Amino acid sequence: MPATRTPTSRRAALAVTGAAAAGLLAACSDGTSPQTDRGAAERARAARAEAALRLRTSAASAALRDRYEAVALRHPAVRERLAPLREEAAQHATALAAAPAHLASPPPAPISDDPAEALRELAATARQVSDAHTAALAEAPPELARLLASVAAAGAVHAYLLTRREGS
Numbered sequence: 001m002p003a004t005r006t007p008t009s010r011r012a013a014l015a016v017t018g019a020a021a022a023g024l025l026a027a028c029s030d031g032t033s034p035q036t037d038r039g040a041a042e043r044a045r046a047a048r049a050e051a052a053l054r055l056r057t058s059a060a061s062a063a064l065r066d067r068y069e070a071v072a073l074r075h076p077a078v079r080e081r082l083a084p085l086r087e088e089a090a091q092h093a094t095a096l097a098a099a100p101a102h103l104a105s106p107p108p109a110p111i112s113d114d115p116a117e118a119l120r121e122l123a124a125t126a127r128q129v130s131d132a133h134t135a136a137l138a139e140a141p142p143e144l145a146r147l148l149a150s151v152a153a154a155g156a157v158h159a160y161l162l163t164r165r166e167g168s
Helices: 011-027 033-074 078-097 116-138 142-163
Strands: none
Touching: 033 078, 033 116, 033 142, 078 116, 078 142, 116 142
16 A cells, blocks of 8 residues: 655644754854854964064064164264154054063164264164065065055165265
8 A cells, every 4th residue: 555645734844944944053053163163263373473473573673773772872973863763663663563562672782883883783773674574574464564564664764864974
């Protein structure tokens, strides 16, 4: 005897599919899924990488700030000339830091007794920091990359200003 099929009503079909949908929703109710977990992990990794990059670039600018200060202390005749450049380096260090803070840097190298040589060495340091900021662009997220590009350009200008002769 052939089995007879009971007709399925629309109401019964809706009830079954509604129950299945509710079950699926309940399974995902904690808001996580494999894609969400991967996305959160990737964002956390990117945030850690950006924080490390900010720390590294901010420390380089802080070391340059300290070098400006050391040259100005050793050669008071150039103090006024270096003051705005030192202030910019301090602002760069703060802007690059994840949160504004005083950044300690290693003691600067000895300062030459000759003011012209001290300025050339300071210009070389400014170029090195500028180059380091430029190199960091490759790993920086867009907003930080724009800031780094600006700071690197300012560092190149500092190097130029430090090597040009007074009055030219």
